[in-house]
Amino acid sequence: MDARITLRVDGRVRPVALDTRTTLLDALRDHLSVTSPKKGCDHGQCGACTVLLDGRRVVSCLILAVACDGAEVTTAQGLAEEGEPHPVQRAFLEEDAFQCGFCTPGQVCSAVGMLEEVKAGHPSDATDDLTGPVTLDDEEIRERLSGNLCRCGAYVNIVAALREEAES
């Protein structure tokens, strides 16, 4: 069965007709040629497909596109405004926080979403004080980004990039 939906992707209105079994990830990649989110596992286990859905990070392989009708989707490509990299992307470049680059758009989106969660005071498993503001130390960064796998092993550089970001 097909459905017609409209997504707002990286600031552009994108109407699309698709099989109702289509995930948001496949809608972006196969229907809209938005290939910045990657398919690493299709099971929500690797984080390569992470996008911001109405500002919150989600693994786009675990959500059906029809459930996102009318939603705002931001990918790593959309974070770079008019070719200017987002501060998180710039920090990734400075710290060599990637190698093959396949998990990178997902890491970047996850990091941007994570920084917002911290700003909003959401605690994580690494947070000692569940009521106060969150201090984004290395342990917090590692815990909060553990849904994003990187087989090249750029983890320590990603944490360094976000440490800079947290301090600024």
Next chain:
Amino acid sequence: MTTWRGAVGVPAARVEGPAKVSGRAGYAYDRPVADPAYAFPVQATIARGRVVSIDSAAAAAVEGVLAVVTHRDAARLADTEDAELAVLQSDAVGFRGQFVGVVIAETPQAARHAAGLVRVEYEQRPHDTELRADRPGLYAPEQVNGGFVTDTDEGDVDTALEAAAVSVDRVYTTPMEFNNPMEPHSSVAVWDPGEWDAGGGFAEDARLTLFDSTQGPHVVRSTLARVFGLPPERVRVISPYVGGGFGSKGMPHAHNVLAVVAARAVPGRPVKLALTRQQMFALAGHRTPTIQRVRLGAGEDGRLTAVAHEVVEHTSAIKEFAEQTAVGARMMYAAPNRRTSHRLAVLDVPVPSWMRAPGEAPGFFALEVAMDELAQACGLDPIELRARNDPEVDPESGRPWSGRHLVRCLREGAVRFGWAERTAPGTRLVGRELVGLGVAASTYPYYRFPGSRAVVAYEGGGRYTVRIGAADIGTGAWTALTQIAADALGCPLRAVRVEIGDSDLPAATVAGGSSGTTSWGSAVVAACRAFRHVYGEQPPAGAEAGADMPDDPDVERFAMHSFGAQFAEVRVDADTGEVRVSRMLGVFSVGRVVNPRTARSQFIGGMTMGLSMALHERGVLDHRTGHVINHDFAEYHIATHADVVDVDAVWLDEEDVHTGPLGARGIGEIGIVGAPAAIANAVHNATGVRVRDLPITPDVLLR
């Protein structure tokens, strides 16, 4: 002699970095093609036997399905000698998960749904997937991977072991492991014009273009040309961005052939095929499990008199792959009596293949834990034990080293890491954590493969283009080659653009064996010199010159290996046995480092994979079905952010004057070698428990 004028040795940022962080980099499946169709494989559900019937009616009836292809109607291949690549050519099943069909449809959803409706009946035969050291039928392969001899036997190992004052005789095991690059193996096959003539051959002008994820576009091109009986110049493989490989994309696998077979079945339609993560566990190669017996004999002073490293591992029934696990023991330590051997069990398992540092990665887990056990038995510091057994020349060939600085790496690391703080095993309890330090040596051979060529062109306006069909799978090769070309041409980095990742570019060898930068870099240097020789410093726009990689006569005169020292600090929860690696440091000797920024990333990436190998990774075969049951990231664990706390790498400032113009020896694999042993040795230091089987899980520490 090229002067390194300021680009080589500089921590230049990756040339493709902006494209990667923004997601604009186009990987194989991302490539836009007109009117694509989508393929989804049908896989065997038995480990051995044959297909007796296939009912594809229900699948064919699914809306949007364009074709269902099985061995009954698949295109006949021109060359089926490589059984892994002889896709859909017979009814035989050699392992569970092997391709027995493929569905091509208008959408990936329809293809996948229909593939699940294909009914396959089998005549099942008894299968065997269990590796045991005592099983009958183990055999010695003709040679092992890398072209090394299978067995060596120097001196009189048995007598030396009997006479040894101190000895170690232990068995170490490593499990089946999977490369798991983040980008699943993907191919987009485009026939142009996509016609076969009535006789089953190709039209004169048939061309195949494959957008692929590979460590070697030229390797894929030559292999597919052979398999499909096409002249190589009518096959093009394009692969500028590769989402990791770690060996698993070093050679074509069955999916490459399947994508082309599928495209053949739907003339005029490009076909996209991406393996699922689960499918990769049967189809994209893996590291064999190993059973390794290591025997060391030494005097009271720790000086080795005998080293024996005997390995049992598996290969698949349809294609032999013999990992060279014991090869490192031939050259590592000065012992007059040395024996190494490899024995294989032929099992009904998926085809094993290259995985980062094949041979050294599992082999140095065993050898370097055994050395730690010997140090303990001799009452010696493990660093001192290795220093006492550091050979002046290569024990195997008798050749001088081109540069062996293992002991410097160990001593330098000891100072940096605070090795002096190490206490007796099981004596350092901090809170409820047992803390321990461990060390291991690592090594990796210098490989420079012949067959690469580079071409330099002057575009005018001070700009040069360098073309070579190489691959950057995340290594930083793209950037390193740009730096090398800039210095060899004597121009600024920004004046050079390097094109890679396309078989229409000049030939290049595979990104494997840590050989890329040295092999391709030497070709680039030669091409730049040829260019300047012909055109001087003021070339006309459009000027072009090329050169092949020159031979390196020193390869025959010296033993050339990189070395390193791996240090690990672990904290073991005294109540749960959970192991956390709180610090790792690698000190490496690799010749010249072309780009310190990307090199560090390579080293720490390898060490991180070593941490993952030490604590997490284990493929579990269900021997009743031949199925790798933990075939996803939820159950086959790889290290994630929370596992990796503090990993750092440094290196000696040096060049290897015997390794060609760059003086570099390769850095991609040595980071994983020895890292698991360093962690296992640290676990012993922390707990007093000696773990000889990977991965190290909490249960073994609580017994």
